[in-house]
Amino acid sequence: MGGLMPIDTSLPSRGGGTGRPWAESALVLGAHLELARGKRKQNEVVEATNKRVSASYYSRLERGEVRIDKPHVVAIVLEALGVAPGEYYDHLLDLAVAASKEGWASRFRSGHREVVTDSILRLASLEESATEAYFLDREAFPGQLQTKAYARLAARFTLPASLRDAGMQNVVVGLRGERGHRLAERLAAKQTMARFFIDEGLLYRDFGHPEVQADQLQLMLDLIDNRVLPIGIRVMNRRFPQAVAFSTLARLGFRHSLTDQVPDVIYNETGRQASFHRSSLPGSEEAADLDYVDLDDVIDDVITLAPNRRESRLIIENALLETKFRLR
Known part of the structure; x- marks a missing residue:
């Protein structure tokens, strides 16, 4: 570790998901999804998506453990959660896109x-x-x-x-x-x-x-x-x-x-x-x-x-x- 060449010390941008590794983006997104769900059960959210999202996949989204290969699915989830279009909505979609990139x-x-x-x-x-x-x-x-x-x-x-x-x-x-x-x-x-x-x-x-x-x-x-x-x-x-x-x-x-x-x-x-x-x-x-x-x-x-x-x-x-x- 001692023989490294000098490298750029600037941290990547953390705004809107840009520059984040997929797992951090998925982590933050999952925490916000759980917060938006409130006291509702996960299966209630799944039902609200007209079962376009499976219960197991939604659970993994909330836990932040899945790389989101289809970010558009998150728009379906946000609609089911009642998150209105706007700056917050767009930010969560940005996180979904960042969480789709392979590490x-x-x-x-x-x-x-x-x-x-x-x-x-x-x-x-x-x-x-x-x-x-x-x-x-x-x-x-x-x-x-x-x-x-x-x-x-x-x-x-x-x-x-x-x-x-x-x-x-x-x-x-x-x-x-x-x-x-x-x-x-x-x-x-x-x-x-x-x-x-x-x-x-x-x-x-x-x-x-x-x-x-x-x-x-x-x-x-x-x-x-x-x-x-x-x-x-x-x-x-x-x-x-x-x-x-x-x-x-x-x-x-x-x-x-x-x-x-x-x-x-x-x-x-x-x-x-x-x-x-x-x-x-x-x-x-x-x-x-x-x-x-x-x-x-x-x-x-x-x-x-x-x-x-x-x-x-x-x-x-x-x-x-x-x-x-x-x-x-």
């Missing part, structure tokens, strides 16, 4: 849907515009921070056998590498602040290849020592107050623009299952997603309990020394 990760998907899932496409797109990100990892070092050798090794040991046998390791490694490259660009341009919390057990899980582990640990130390990039590495070495199962937790925040205030999103991955949960729309009286509230508490507790930068560095340095000792 960069889609090129990894051709023929590989079983490994490049809808959840991964959405997470990669949300990362493109998040201005604040917290990642908690228990299964492997964060994908965005993996060396190439570690990425290949981790994929071999963490991918299900069916995907390994189908030759999906290279797809996973390529996708993680691209996520890392894009994060590095955003960090270098000061467009995002990222904090990574790594389970202490991972510092000693070398998959039988201590030489690869040593390089990965050294990279962690290099990132901790880098005072230029807005990045932090911390170790999770204490028991969690809440019993929440996860492989990866990520909380993504978005700088509020004059046009929109964007909800925060939490991504929860446990094994092969993944889910997204969003906060309430800032400034609204919308009830918060209870799963979001619970997971948000977990993340806040981890941030509070994790050793500070200096202590985390010492823990990682000791793990590196022990790993190097095994190489003798």
Whole structure:
């Protein structure tokens, strides 16, 4: 990450959906659709569209989890919701158009849907515009921070056998590498602040290849020592107050623009299952997603309990020394 060329530090326009990655646009649009629905049930809205929109599709629209391949459908939904033509109506349609554009990760998907899932496409797109990100990892070092050798090794040991046998390791490694490259660009341009919390057990899980582990640990130390990039590495070495199962937790925040205030999103991955949960729309009286509230508490507790930068560095340095000792 340290050898990047200088790049443009200006943020893309956030107005009206222009310049937004599809997942952020879908997120904001979904929050507004839910707000416009009010106390009505989703099936009431579907009925009001004369069933031109299915219940499952409308539900996914509200949750912001679908790339909108047919933006005109949103006009049908807005009519059913009673949103009158005007500036607000036009803004929501602009968001629908922005939410229809394919993200960069889609090129990894051709023929590989079983490994490049809808959840991964959405997470990669949300990362493109998040201005604040917290990642908690228990299964492997964060994908965005993996060396190439570690990425290949981790994929071999963490991918299900069916995907390994189908030759999906290279797809996973390529996708993680691209996520890392894009994060590095955003960090270098000061467009995002990222904090990574790594389970202490991972510092000693070398998959039988201590030489690869040593390089990965050294990279962690290099990132901790880098005072230029807005990045932090911390170790999770204490028991969690809440019993929440996860492989990866990520909380993504978005700088509020004059046009929109964007909800925060939490991504929860446990094994092969993944889910997204969003906060309430800032400034609204919308009830918060209870799963979001619970997971948000977990993340806040981890941030509070994790050793500070200096202590985390010492823990990682000791793990590196022990790993190097095994190489003798």
